[in-house]
Amino acid sequence: MNLNQIHNVYFIGIGGIGMSNLARYFRNLGKQVSGYDKTPSILTTELIESGISIHFEDSIDLIPKDFYLDNTLVIITPAVPKTHSEWNFFVERNYQIKKRAEVLGLITKDTFCFAVAGTHGKTTTSGILGHLLYESGADVTAFIGGIVENYNSNLIGSGSTVTVVEADEFDRSFLHLHPNIACITSMDADHLDIYGTSEAIEASFIEFASKIEDKNNLFITKELPLEGITCAVNEAAVYKAFNVRVGNGSYVFDVQTPTEIIRDLHFGLPGRHNLMNALMAIAMANLFGTPTDAIAKGIASFKGIKRRFSYQIKTDRKVYIDDYAHHPTEINAVHQAVSELYPNQKVLAVFQPHLFSRTRDFVDDFAKSLSAFDEVVLLDIYPARELPMEGVNAQWLMSKMTNNHKKIVSKEDLIPTILASGATVIVTIGAGDIGELVPIIKKAIHESI
Template identity: 30%
Template sequence: MKQKIDLGEIRKVYMVGIKGSGMIAFVEIFNALGKEVFGSDVAEEFFTDATLKRLGIEYTEGFSRKNIAKHQDVDLVVHSTAYNQDNNVELEYADKNYLPILSYPEMIAAFSEEKTTIAICGTHGKTTTTAMTTLALKECGADPTAIVGSKVKQLNSNIAIGESEFLVLEADEYQNKLASYSPEGVVLLNVEFDHPDYFKSIKEYKEVFVAFVKKIPKEGFLIVCADDLNAISVAKHAKCKVVAYGTFQKEGQIQRVAKEFDDGGVKEFEFFLIPEDLKMKVPGIHNRLNATAVLAVCAQLGLDEKTAKKAVNDYEGVSRRFEEVGKRNGALVIDDYAHHPTEIVATLAAAKERYPKKNLICVFHPHTFSRTKALLDEFAKSFEDADEVIVLDIYGSARESQGGVSSKELVSKAKKYHQNINHIATINEVYDKLESKIGKGDIVLTVGAGDIDKLAKKLVNDI
């Protein structure tokens, strides 16, 4: 039963899917606000387990009516979008017993009602840009609250709880969570087809972003990457001020973007170029573009440019985003969440930029059968900057049935573009191959949205 929730009256919260990267943010928020937090999730270990342990949060492994029945005095049940009343016995029980229930995006909507929300959205780069925006606003004295999709190194958390009206939100498009949010400012990083298990076409995928930017109030703003044609075609539907940032390296690009906005009826727009004096700790042109988006946000909020620039230059990263895990036999092991062909290309390019003389070994764990099948040709072409590539068996989602494509098929296609690419089925088998082979001339880059980070940690820790 969906109800309007008075968050000030909430004392006890039960969370179904408590280990989710979004859900863990509210675990931290509720805990910091003095609420009692309980919950449940699968037994599999995730990076969020460490947060639950640090906070001393009790949760049950597995789902059962008994779990929630013993918490009849809860004021609110919050659930991951992976679960609902039809596929989860705890939510079915809560609904039948008239307990207040909110999904994760509904929880964000309720939480943001009293806030001025800046939403970071797009196919790639959301977590990094949300983290950078949060740190820049903090450095500039704006003291935001923030919800980030992974742990920010400089915060040692994936949230910030501030005293100002600002909420910086990582806004995920999957399952159209964007429909729940009503931000005053939006950053649109890029739009490229993803989540084929939910969206049937790029047209359907883009429509979610179009509907989102249309909701921005006239007095709000939209920051959009001009280097992304799909993003520009979405942005022209905005009724607010639009700021287009980018490299603007192509001749006539500014004029073409301006015409798109004129044709779309955008009343006010301006351009924002990558500053030449960015000297960031994190590598890659994609990160310099992300930083430029952050600087554009700060400019719209009237914050000090020099202070904001210092914040993005000092940005140290987030968990699982080009994260240097440690060394094995002198080889540096880096872990990254890249799970889309464009993200793989950007991550490998960043590795080559930072370590041009090293032998780059990419270990890729494809994430979901639906994505691998839909983007198979693009994945096959994405490893150019790697010297050696290992592809594991596909990491299947709980939301899909297996089949339709295999890692062997991906490797077969990729051999047309990269000779040194091979299939090795499991993390343990890859570990056995690499543990004694790698040395100080190598970089091992583990890539994927599943549990490939376990390989990175095993290589570093099992010595």
């Protein structure tokens, strides 16, 4: 398929974080873009305001007639059921229908592609890298799996020769990509509903790594069983962050590269995991030839990703942080960052588990991670694409936790529970619709201070 010959792009599931940045991309290219989604959201509102036609009812009659032409590409999300009438309309008429991952594969084939892989850290690392390249003047488009605070968007730039993409292991999507430079931040077990075993997911990452023929273009953490250029914080590695200290609420650190030491980099994102994300982005930008002063300036000015340790309230009396963490390792990272920043303060964690299968597969690890917090409030499991599983619920998870202060609440009772807690630091955690509650929680806490 030649994307240059495509005039119309129709999205089924246009409001997803990954689908919406593709919609923005094709709109920037001058294509006619339209689509369907199940429910309105902040993202769909922004797309509509940019001139994209979107409807929220599965109806063939609502597909714009302009999109009945041969030069229409249809892009679908894996979450759409096979019974979807609009999807079947296009299938029956032999339209060109692609998954999002396949379209990213087509885009990256014709550009110089940076691919960021790993069970954790993809969004922050790709956001930092996209920002560094864009700020240095590179002709880049970066597709980010979250809203980058600097741009209030999940798309950075509108370049045509360089791309930054998240190499998503879900559904083996990253095997469609054509990376020139890549990194792998982690290979923890996840998505076992797709892979079945941790060995299978590791094999998939190894297959992704094989796409980089020159291993000098593949950046890895030291513990991964792969050949590549090592990155580490306070340990010997080809790229090493060291002399880490905290000043004025930011990390300050030095980076050893193969040819120089970059001193006194300032970076505002909390948590040791974010230092590694920054180092991976710095290493890739450095290899690409980004000037050292541009790297230093870009790292200092990066504001972070919404829902990634995102401060909602930050006062002497109360702190409210929101984070997308939905895997035990990510919850551990949130706890590490909160503990480092707010030692000896009472922390309340509000967690919404994401997927029945993930809760089942990692229930003991979730229980251990959550038990580290002083107080935990659980919401019911967010099902996303799944049907309920017998015996897999929030009550089961809570029974395995060792905290003295833990409870399950409904969304209706959540705010009164938070306000009654007395915690000085509140963290909302999860990848489901808990993110939609954040503005309401923020308002209630703010009014109570």
